[in-house]
Amino acid sequence: MWFKKNIMLKINIERSMLTSEGKSLLKVDLEIADNELFCLFGHSGAGKTTLLRILAGLFKPDRGCISYNGEVWFDSDKKINLSPQQRNVGYMFQDYALFPNMTVRRNIEFAQKIKTPEEVEKLLNHFGLEALQKQYPTKLSGGQKQRVALARALAAKPNLLLLDEPLSALDEEMRLSLQDEILKAHEMLNSVTLLVSHDKEEVRKMASRVIVLRNGSVVNQGKPEEVFL
Amino acid sequence: MNSDFINTLLLTGKLAGWTTLILFVIGMPIAYVLAYKRFWFKSLIEALISMPMVLPPTVLGFYMLVAYSPQNAFGGFIEKYFNTRLAFSFEGVLLASVVFSLPFMIQPLQNGLTAIPATFREAAYTLGKSKTETFFKVLIPNMIPSIVTALAMTFAHCIGEFGVVIMVGGNMPGETRVASIAIYDEVQAMNFDVANQYSLVLFVISLVILTVIYSMNRKKKMLF
Numbered sequence: 001m002w003f004k005k006n007i008m009l010k011i012n013i014e015r016s017m018l019t020s021e022g023k024s025l026l027k028v029d030l031e032i033a034d035n036e037l038f039c040l041f042g043h044s045g046a047g048k049t050t051l052l053r054i055l056a057g058l059f060k061p062d063r064g065c066i067s068y069n070g071e072v073w074f075d076s077d078k079k080i081n082l083s084p085q086q087r088n089v090g091y092m093f094q095d096y097a098l099f100p101n102m103t104v105r106r107n108i109e110f111a112q113k114i115k116t117p118e119e120v121e122k123l124l125n126h127f128g129l130e131a132l133q134k135q136y137p138t139k140l141s142g143g144q145k146q147r148v149a150l151a152r153a154l155a156a157k158p159n160l161l162l163l164d165e166p167l168s169a170l171d172e173e174m175r176l177s178l179q180d181e182i183l184k185a186h187e188m189l190n191s192v193t194l195l196v197s198h199d200k201e202e203v204r205k206m207a208s209r210v211i212v213l214r215n216g217s218v219v220n221q222g223k224p225e226e227v228f229l
Numbered sequence: 230m231n232s233d234f235i236n237t238l239l240l241t242g243k244l245a246g247w248t249t250l251i252l253f254v255i256g257m258p259i260a261y262v263l264a265y266k267r268f269w270f271k272s273l274i275e276a277l278i279s280m281p282m283v284l285p286p287t288v289l290g291f292y293m294l295v296a297y298s299p300q301n302a303f304g305g306f307i308e309k310y311f312n313t314r315l316a317f318s319f320e321g322v323l324l325a326s327v328v329f330s331l332p333f334m335i336q337p338l339q340n341g342l343t344a345i346p347a348t349f350r351e352a353a354y355t356l357g358k359s360k361t362e363t364f365f366k367v368l369i370p371n372m373i374p375s376i377v378t379a380l381a382m383t384f385a386h387c388i389g390e391f392g393v394v395i396m397v398g399g400n401m402p403g404e405t406r407v408a409s410i411a412i413y414d415e416v417q418a419m420n421f422d423v424a425n426q427y428s429l430v431l432f433v434i435s436l437v438i439l440t441v442i443y444s445m446n447r448k449k450k451m452l453f
Contacts, residue, residue: 028379041449045316056351056355057354057355058351058354058355068384083354084354085354085355085357085358085359087355088357089355090355091351093348093351093352095346095348097346097348097351097352099349099352099353099367099370099371101367101370103370111357113357138297149300151393156356156357177289204263229281
């Protein structure tokens with residue numbers, strides 16, 4: 001059972017959100033175990049990206065607490081709020097946010113805290129990017145950008161991997177092949193991965209557990225096969 | 230070409246060069262704050278910076294001249310601590326030129342910063358990079374066309390400055406007599422050949438600068 005595993009990430013937060021349908025309250029109480037590939041499922045405006053940004057330290061919750069492996073990242077009562085730099089998360093944005101002034105290789109090197117060329121080679125090799133290492137992001141296809149973004153996120157050796165709808169902009173064939181890349185990235189990381197998706201098949205294939213968000217509230221959670229009967 | 234002609238052009242270049250350099254150093258932090266920070270009097274600051282674009286240069290020149298007077302606080306402070314008067318001096322014209330050219334430096338820099346997707350900064354922060362490192366390694370390299378535009382616009386605008394210079398500096402050869410004033414002066418003296426030489430130099434410089442700006446802006450559209 002998942003709850004017998006070592007709990008890595010504890011989230012208990014509230015934050016008001018302004019969506020196209022008006023104001024709503026994101027309210028999440030979750031515990032995520034080590035090595036889980038956890039999926040946040042829901043329609044747009046449900047609060048999936050907001051939750052991911054809160055975990056990365058890019059948004060501040062109104063109240064609550066977040067802790068990772070015993071370290072408090074946010075606690076509204078104790079006025080603790082670690083900056084994104086202090087949390088060491090790998091965040092993959094919907095637009096990938098690759099730096100256009102850097103080559104593929106330089107994007108990966110830039111992410112490293114300790115510069116190790118061997119590690120860069122390993123990542124380039126792992127994601128099939130050797131031939132593209134001198135290219136600039138503007139010359140890459142959507143699928144190639146996604147692989148570079150994954151490699152860059154892993155280069156920082158993050159505590160958490162946060163993937164914000166990484167496959168939404170890609171065609172069906174590309175999605176299927178890159179789902180495997182994400183699973184590989186999760187294995188490499190050997191920690192917690194949170195994936196935002198609104199594709200049930202994707203969640204079934206990839207996630208060990210899923211929560212369904214609607215208007216900021218968790219309406220269902222469990223294993224994908226239990227949630228999506 | 231006589232030495233007056235050369236000296237006037239050199240003085241024009243010196244004024245434009247110093248104005249551009251000073252404005253770049255103080256303009257970048259101001260542009261950063263205006264692009265990324267939110268505060269309640271931000272619109273007022275933006276309006277004040279843009280004022281020289283709509284205000285007659287003589288109005289600004291007049292207020293600068295009043296401020297430079299030793300009877301007033303600023304002029305008095307300068308005279309007391311630096312033992313100098315700013316009115317009808319190169320330093321006085323330079324200060325007025327810096328104030329008058331503020332929007333030409335700050336607006337392109339601010340637009341350049343806001344055009345960079347917010348996720349670039351956020352990605353750098355999540356990768357553990359400080360704001361300073363993000364600024365120099367992510368933001369600056371991705372806004373080069375905006376920086377070139379800001380530098381070129383400021384320089385070009387300074388070269389053509391007339392109203393503020395004549396109000397604050399008058400027409401003193403070697404001190405405050407820049408090319409635009411020399412043109413007016415030569416026309417008044419019916420020396421159309423010399424006026425034409427000055428005009429041609431300003432025309433060519435302005436054309437080259439604007440061509441560079443348009444070329445850089447085309448590259449900028451291809452970047453993101």
